[in-house]
Amino acid sequence: MSTSLSGVRVHVVVGVLLSVLCVCLPVGPGRDGLYTLISFGCVALTAFGVRRNRPRAAGGWRFITAGIAAWACADLLWAVYTWVLDTSPFPSPADALYLTSYVLIACGFWRFVRARRGQGDPEGVIDSLIFTVGFVLVSWVLLMRPGLEAAGESTAARLLAAAYPLGDVLLLAFLVRLLTTSGGRTAAFRWLVVANALLLVADCAYQYSQMSEWYSGGLITLPWLLGYVSFAAAALHPSMRGLTDDAVRAPHARFTRGRLVALTLAGLVAPGTLLVQLALGSRLEAWAVALSSVVLFVLVILRMSGLLRRLDQQTSRLAEIARTDALTGLPNRRTGDAELARDVARAREEGLPLCVAVLDLDRFKLFNDTYGHQAGDQLLVQAAAAWRARLEHDGVGGGAGRSVMLGRWGGEEFLLILLGYDLAAAAAVLEPLRGVTPAGQTFSAGVAQWDGTESTAEVFARADAALYAAKEGGRDAVVRAPHPAAVG
Numbered sequence: 278m279s280t281s282l283s284g285v286r287v288h289v290v291v292g293v294l295l296s297v298l299c300v301c302l303p304v305g306p307g308r309d310g311l312y313t314l315i316s317f318g319c320v321a322l323t324a325f326g327v328r329r330n331r332p333r334a335a336g337g338w339r340f341i342t343a344g345i346a347a348w349a350c351a352d353l354l355w356a357v358y359t360w361v362l363d364t365s366p367f368p369s370p371a372d373a374l375y376l377t378s379y380v381l382i383a384c385g386f387w388r389f390v391r392a393r394r395g396q397g398d399p400e401g402v403i404d405s406l407i408f409t410v411g412f413v414l415v416s417w418v419l420l421m422r423p424g425l426e427a428a429g430e431s432t433a434a435r436l437l438a439a440a441y442p443l444g445d446v447l448l449l450a451f452l453v454r455l456l457t458t459s460g461g462r463t464a465a466f467r468w469l470v471v472a473n474a475l476l477l478v479a480d481c482a483y484q485y486s487q488m489s490e491w492y493s494g495g496l497i498t499l500p501w502l503l504g505y506v507s508f509a510a511a512a513l514h515p516s517m518r519g520l521t522d523d524a525v526r527a528p529h530a531r532f533t534r535g536r537l538v539a540l541t542l543a544g545l546v547a548p549g550t551l552l553v554q555l556a557l558g559s560r561l562e563a564w565a566v567a568l569s570s571v572v573l574f575v576l577v578i579l580r581m582s583g584l585l586r587r588l589d590q591q592t593s594r595l596a597e598i599a600r601t602d603a604l605t606g607l608p609n610r611r612t613g614d615a616e617l618a619r620d621v622a623r624a625r626e627e628g629l630p631l632c633v634a635v636l637d638l639d640r641f642k643l644f645n646d647t648y649g650h651q652a653g654d655q656l657l658v659q660a661a662a663a664w665r666a667r668l669e670h671d672g673v674g675g676g677a678g679r680s681v682m683l684g685r686w687g688g689e690e691f692l693l694i695l696l697g698y699d700l701a702a703a704a705a706v707l708e709p710l711r712g713v714t715p716a717g718q719t720f721s722a723g724v725a726q727w728d729g730t731e732s733t734a735e736v737f738a739r740a741d742a743a744l745y746a747a748k749e750g751g752r753d754a755v756v757r758a759p760h761p762a763a764v765g
Contacts, residue, residue: 281513281514281515282514282515284513285510285513285514288322288506288509288510288513289506289510292315292319292502292503292505292506292509292510293503293506295311295314295315295502296315296499296502296503296506297499298311299311299312299315299495299498299502300495300496300498300499300502302495304495305360306356306360308495309356309359309360310356312352312356312498312502313349313352313353313356315502315505315506316345316348316349316352316353316502316505317349317353318509319345319349319505319506319508319509320342320345320346320349320505320509322509322512322513323338323341323342323345323508323509323511323512323513324342324512325512325513326509326511326512326513326514326517327339327342327512327517330512330513330515330517330518331518332517332518332519332520333392333518333519333520333521334388334389334392334520334521336388337384337385337386337387337388337389337392338385338512338517339385340381340382340384340385340388341381341382341385341386341469341508341512342512343381344377344378344379344380344381344382344384344385345378345382345504345505345508347374347375347377347378347381348374348375348378349505350374351371351372351374351375351378352371354369354370354371354374355369355371358371367433367434368433368434368437372437375441375444376440376441376444379444379445379447379448380444380447382448382473382476383447383448383450383451386448386451386452386454386455386469386473387451387454389455389458389469389520389521390451390454390455390458392520392521393455393458393459393460393520393521394458394459398457398458399583400580400583400584400587401454401457401458402454403576403579403580403583404453404457404536404540404580405450405453405454405457406450406576407540407543407544407573407576407577407580408449408450408453408539408540408543409446409449409450409453410543410569410572410573410576411543411544411546411547411569411573412445412446412449412546413446413569414546414547414550414562414565414566414569415546415550416442416445416446416481417442417562417565418550418554418562418565419481419485420441420442420445420481420484420485420488421438421439421442421443422562422565423488424438424439424441424442424484424488425438425439427488441480441484442481442484444480445477445480445481445484448473448476448477449477451473452470452473452474452477455469455470456470457536460520460521461519463514463516463517463519463520464514464516465511465512465514465516465517465520466511466516466520468507468508468510468511468514469507469508469511471507472504472505472507472508472510472511473504475500475501475503475504475507476500476501476504478500479497479498479499479500479501479504480501482497482500483497540577540580543573544573544577546569546573547566547569547570547573548566548570550562550566551563551566599611600612602684602685604654604657604658604685605657605658605661605662605685606658606661607661607665607683607684607685607691608682608683608684608685609684609685610684610685610686610687610692612684613682613684613686613692613694614733616682616684616694617633617692617694617733617737618733620680620694620696621727621733621736623696624696624727624729625729627678629678629696629697630696630697630698630699630700630702630726630727631694631695631696631697631698631726631727631736632694632695632698632699632700632702632703632724632725632726632727633692633693633694633695633724633725633727633736633737633740634692634693634694634695634703634707634722634723634724634725634740634755635686635690635691635692635693635722635723635724635737635740635741635743635744636664636690636691636692636693636707636710636720636721636722636744637689637690637691637720637721637722637744637748638656638657638660638689638714638718638719638720639718639719639720639721639748639752639753640718640752641653641656641688641689644656644716644718656715656716656718657685657689659715659716660691660714660715660718660720661683661685661691663710663713663714663715664683664691664710664713664714665683666713667709667710667713668681668683668706668710671706671709673695673706674695676697678696678697679695679696679697679698680694680695680696680697681693681694681695681696681698681706682694693706693707693722693724699726700724700725700726700757703724703726704724704755704757707722707724707755708755711753711755719752719753720753721744721747721748721752721753721754721755721756722743722744722747722754722755722756723739723740723741723742723743723744723745723746723747723755723756723757723758724740724743724755724756724757724758725737725739725740725743725757725758726758726760728760728761731761735761739758739761740758742758743756743757743758744756
């Protein structure tokens, strides 16, 4: 591992030094020769890294390698045209190679996106579209429209004037989409992001300089060279093997504060463009700004709808967790308290009988000590499932004015609330549960009928006292609590 990392560091240092040297050389065959040496050397190192590291997402790396190889071949072809053939054809096979390179690199990033997302991610797609629409507007103002106007009436020239900026849009779209995926930000991941970003910067700067004559020197080629170096560094780095290993298989990426700020800035591109044009007194791109604003507005509404929908789902899930016992899946003690209070109010209002039963697995501590706590937990789960299934099989709780709730009270104790059942009927419901208790275990239970005036705490206390009477009487029994009047 250390040797591989050392090799990556050596590659980066040497690559950066050679790239700076290449830019500093005067324009001529020597500089283009060194440029070709660097570009094809990085392509070879990229292919070597993919072969040596054997990544799981190998298809994406192969597309990347093919893409930068096509770009290097296009650069070499232009050098041959310039210094060997002394010609400058337009359009040329080099243009076809450049445009093919956009597609190949984008395909590589698309494969990485798919590998890092186990399920659909509509919110990540919307975020990427928001950034892309903003970039399209800027590209139209600075590159596409000026390029189309400079191309004149030539169809080929107009097609290429639009194709190159669209290629940059394609690369940016998949770069942003990769950044919005979940998963580890490994060194190889960061090198890939840097490589694509450098490629975009160099390409956009070159296209702008060609139309505006803003800069005619060789400094623009430095990001291209560093892009080659970065792609090779990503492929050589050992972490490229697990580019997708740490991916979180979740349908939603986290909505962080940084993402919110970035989306806000992207959404302000359209009005910002209009304000800059007004301030500079330049030509207004009214239609482009208006259309991009509409698209951005729709995308933002979709994004907010997704956030609200996810918030509702999370709220429902949290409410379910708050009501449910995590181990058995039964209603928990909090839910049992609330249900008992509601049933008492209904019983008082409708004049229905109401019984409360407390069940306790016999000798549960001994079972835990003998078989272990995991076996004890499994017994609780199996008992809850068996009792619930038997209640459903017997149709308990069915019929007008009747309902039943089985919940876990805590530890090995369970609560059974029976609305519409008198004391005898409730005891009859409990008896069949004894026969389905798993692992040959038994339970003791106490059941009490609400007297029509007592509080929920009082009726539960009588059921609990009956439970202890069952325990003291030898266990494996159902004891009915006497009516409060009878006790008095």
